Amino acid sequence: MSSWTETVMWWHVYPLGFTGAPIRPTDEERDGGVVHRLPRIEGWLDHLVDLGLNGLLLGPVFASTTHGYDTTDHFRIDPRLGDDGDVDRLIAAARDRGIRILLDGVFNHVGREHPAFRALETHGPEADTADLFRVRWDGWSPGDRVDADVFEGHDALVALNHASPAVEDFVVDVMTHWLNRGIDGWRLDAAYAVPPQFWARVLPRVRSAHPDAWFVGEVIHGDAASIVRESTMDSLTQYELWQGIWHAISDGNLFELAHAIERNNELLAVYAPQTFVGNHDVTRIASAIGVDRVPHALAVLFTVAGVPSVYAGDEFGYEAVKEERLGGDDAVRPEFPDAPPSPEALSASAERILRTHQQLIALRRQHPWLHRAHTDAVHLENTSMVLRTATGTEAIITALNLGDGPVTVPVADARRVLAGTARLLSAEAEIPAGGFAVFSS
Structure with missing residues (x-):
């Protein structure tokens, strides 16, 4: 039986940036007051669906001191965003539209407050x-500062003791509480800093009540396949592919991208990575590679295996x-308006990038087998590349041209242009300067 995570x-x-929340809760919010900003996200759900x-x-929605990753109460919505009623309405509105919800769980550390x-x-x-x-209690006296481990030198982020059964029980309780409320899974923040054995104890307990829940760990480095095997997480953030995409396109060295895709292929025997070209922690893709090259990054993202995400904006x-x-x-975490812009309000470049997203997301939706299919580079030069993502019976061919002039590249069994621009010439295709194309076989 297929899982919802395959599609x-x-x-x-x-959320804190999107809704324009202040960097710190006001005195009133700390004392129990609430500002109902979370409904602003609800106003964008139809846009999400329109994207495909x-x-x-x-990102973080729980009570915190500043940016959301210094949690002070995992069972309470941040008062800068709203309350339980707001999150219940958001979950219900998403469910009405067939939208799944993933919450960001910070379980490596908590805020010092x-x-x-x-x-x-x-x-x-x-x-x-x-x-x-x-x-470390040696030498401590009442009134002294408590000397505790912290996360990556950030004094405000106090590390949890993952060897403690009490921490295990706490995390199980938090995860189960919100899954009971209707969410579909968890992004596990800083999962690379937590021993895999901790997740291996926690996640089966949560799955016993919610067998369809999905858990994706934020892992920036390390042996990804081993981490998944040892932790029982379902997926990890694919930073290596993200880096390969923007470095290769920015530097005009598509050999780097080919290497990153080969590494992505190796993971598929164990899991489908969570893929992206942007998130809340990195430079926007349009700034990293230039607005005109964004379609190239998207063409790779949506035709290579994984579980893709689009960072809002x-x-x-x-x-x-x-x-x-x-x-x-x-x-990279700006405030958004109450509703999406009208088409006529978009610049020409914004409209082009929006349409490219819709076109490639639709293509991915029509070919769900791409979720776990291997990709081979069938043509590779510094500034031109042809990728073939295939199963035994189906194939999608993606061609990139970063050069200043048109190129003719081999496209094997390509029969029809699905996205981008190209001129098919028997077993070859001409890709215009700075262009891309995606073909079906």
Whole structure:
């Protein structure tokens, strides 16, 4: 039996930025006040469907101190976004449109303001929650700062003790609570920092009540296939392919992309990676490779195996550069209007990128076997490439031309142009300067 995860494609939203929430909760919000910003996302659900997508991947929505990844209550919606009623309505509205929902779970660490950690500052090693954290108590006295492990040097992000059964029970409770409320799965933030054995204990317990739930880990480096086997996660973020796409296109070195695709192929015997060309942590693809080259990146994303996602705004060619400084993510996490722009309000380039997204997403929807199919480079030069993604009976051919002039490339059994621009010449095709094309066999 096929799973819904074989045909899902995500629209990725960072809710705090998208809704224009302030970087810190106001005193009123900290004291129980709520600002109902989450319904603004509901106003974009029809746009998600119009793109051809059927999944909503939400960044952090739980109570936190600042950016959402310093969680202070996993059972409460951030008061800057709304309350339980708001999230219930969003889930119901998504369900009415056939949209799946993935929540972002930060289970490697919590914010220093989390009540469980504050209890340690008050009661020391005698606190009921002391076992939840990795703390050095030598020399500690009441009133002293608690010396705890933190995430990647960020003092505000206190690492959980993943050897503790109490942490295991806590994560199971959080995941199950929101799955019971109607979500479909979890993105596991900073999963690479958590021992795989922890997930291997937690996820089967959650699946016992929700066997159809899907779990994708944020993993930036490491032996991906081994991590999936050991952790029992369903998928991992495919940063290697993302990097291969934008480096190869930006540098005019498609050999790098061919290598990244070969590596992606190797993972398919174990799992289908979560693929993307943009997310809330990286420079916008239009800024990384140039607006005119965005269609090339999309052609690869939607014709190579995986579970694709579109970062909100990329479909309009939004531009922004991530900077390595405090607040350096702000530009790639902007506020959105209450509703999508009308077609006549779009620039020519934004309209072209939007239409390319719709065309390629539709192509992917019509060929669901692409989810797990291998891709071979059948022609490869620095600035031109032909990819063939195929099963035993079907094939999609993708041709890229980064050059300043037209190129004629071999396209084997290509019979019809499905997207882009090309002139078929028997077993070859002419791709215009700076163009791309996708063919069916």
